[in-house]
Amino acid sequence: MKDGVVLFESTNKTDANLFLKEIYKFLELNYLKFFKMDHLSKLGFLAAEFLLKEMPKENLEFMNIYLACSSSSLDSDIEYQKTIRDKESYFPSPSVFVYTLPNIVIGEIAIRFGIHGNNSMFIIPPYQKDEFLKTPNHFFQDTTINPQLSGYLDYLGDHYKAEFILKY
């Protein structure tokens, strides 16, 4: 949904990963790195794609990105923990471990669009979401004239959500 208008609706109601793939196709993306990402990064990457795909390059370089989540990277943490649980099935991998940080999604968005500005991932309780999305707030003050991507995203198990706001 963008500016209150539904852009894409899926008939699949249960499989979150499939839903993300459907959006990828809907956006006609050709970005192989997408398939290496964890769920949180895929979710944030697609939300950013909706807002930034038509933005001119000069508006992107100094853009600030301020995101918040509640479950941090717990979805990937649980996946990684499975790889170190016992001797028989021990296979810790750097490509899984790197996603056990919640700010990697910001890195993925920055790489995709060449964004070098200020960036931060805040961890907030779910009940603080609306306060975070409301500006001005303590989390990020709009002191610069730079374009700004802010938003809330969360992904854990079957529960996921992304609400992004673009200001420029």
Place this chain on the structure above:
Amino acid sequence: MNRLSVKNNTINIISDAIVNSLGFDTDEVLSAIMNMRSGSKSLENFTLSEPTAMLSCIDKEKFNHLIENNHQLNDLKSFTFFEQLMIYVIQNASQKIGLDPADPETLFVFSSTKGNIDLLEKQNLSPDQFERLYIWKSVELITQYFKNPNQAITISNACISGTQAIIKGAEILKSTPFKHVIICGADCISPFVVSGFQSFKALSPDICKPFDLNRTGLNIGEGAGAVVLAKNQEDHISIFSGSVTNDANHISGPSRTGEGLYRALMQSCEDIPKDKISFINAHGTATPYNDEMEAIAFDRFNLAEVPVNSFKANFGHTLGAAGIIETILSARSLENEIILPSMGFDDLGVSIPLTIPKTLIKDSKPYCIKTASGFGGCNAALVLKKGEIV
């Protein structure tokens, strides 16, 4: 660009506290670094990945003894080790200046990368235990413990979290009526984190050697740090400026050109005369790529002649606490007019001829720079300035 030192409204560090492998207070840690001591030890069978791991652990027995016998602290048995560390440093830093953390004009800012991640090792977590995996839950409980009425802010931006939390805290203090901001960061050693860095082949089997020719990787450490910021306390070290950027290059490798760090330096150090900078306290993890990237970024900004040190050989990489602990030690260096030695360094191992101090140096220049870089391509630079007008 965040120039924070505005006339009649400077932001100053008025108190601090540290717990790490070298001790339980800032003075103890500072003196250990002056004496080139390391808290890292080789531990066997910590993970299934490698037989030994060089880790910089807190003396838990001593820590438990300290919190049980501290009459300022209530019973902390219901808190995890990670949360106890945060409570301990907040209490310690507040007590030194007689600040009540319950004061409604005080705001908490927290930084951590992994919080209570060690809880994941337990099978069949109860819903209450599972909730403690959320960093915001720990923060909520700590804030309630101190009876602080304000909604705390928590940053989890990989290895720049601590440095960034100080920049954020200073920004908030400058633009709001809050009188004090307490910034607290902590992270603990767990097989989760150690096995992950082992999978990257990023760990050194010995005490790490930042910027050295024979550096092979980092040491993981654990720790907590807290600083109290206030306005217009000019006889204390001030947070002069700070900036955060992104490489937009790679999620787990630093930029070859040091792009993000160069931009962070450019934005925060633009107006500072280079001959007034005493030292740069680098991220200096002792991985081949990180140290080389930093050297390139410093050189691009014409800072190659400024002495560079790293404390990673002393107490390891303390992740979400690193930026706070290392900023405290940098502030203390400015105050004492010294440049601390960069332990582990023998022969230059980066492509730029940096000056890395092997022994303690006397120096009274008024500025220093703290830098940090992390996974996700994030970089931070923070400039501290000595109190008196120079």
